[in-house]
Amino acid sequence: MPSNGRQLTLPIWNEGEGPAADSGNPSHNGDDSAECGNDESGLIQGVLWPELAENVVVREEEQIMEHRLETETETEGRAGESGNEQDLEALKAACHVCDRCVLQATCTHVVFGEGNPEAKIMFVGEGPGREEDKQGRPFVGAAGQLLDKILASVGLTRDEVYITNVVKCRPPKNRMPNPDEIAACSPYLDAQIKRIDPSIIVCLGALATRTLIDKNAKITRIRGEWHEKDGILYMPTFHPAALLRDPSKKRPVWEDMKKVKEAFQNLQA
């Protein structure tokens, strides 16, 4: 997409800060081979994703949830909040008491997501890590601090975007969420996207990419390429935690983020 001429400089996060791989996020403790570019893993390719192909049950549950949310929103409207904010607050309230999968039993806090309810750009990661679980906020560990720098490098702030994850509760020992957990939590992400109605979604890492773009996608192959679905532009890129482990991924992510910024500016033009 054409640039508007604004000069984007090599970001501060290229300067080798970088706590070690223990970012507190699930993909982020060195056990997510997909994030390391090794997404040919039998675990992901052969086990995780085929089960998500046809998920009629989830669709039915989503409809039930939608009805519940509509009811809650009608009865719990708060003065001074937009319809989007009220809808998101109702969704968040439902998420905080959710027991649709086993992750609820072991997490400290449900991490729903945060940011601008009218955001034109959403960032979707994998799931809460240790620090996120502790604070109840997305991307607040080392990977989150790097995400802040990535945003700043292209002139964005958290206030302008919305940040969430595929699953809202931390998997024990930062393991990869399993297919049942992803399917159980997907209605929340779908509902967030529906309410925020972003123009651009940045998929941070392999799990978000496969959940939102293509269940067979390989992040190393499609990273940096735009994908359009239902009027939304999707940009897959590496998870910030992958950059902490492998600084050579910083430049490709920066290139991807420049494309995101340009698309954002074109939307505003």
Ligand code: SF4
């Ligand atoms: S991970 Fe999602 S589906 Fe599972 S308990 Fe938490 S909010 Fe509910």
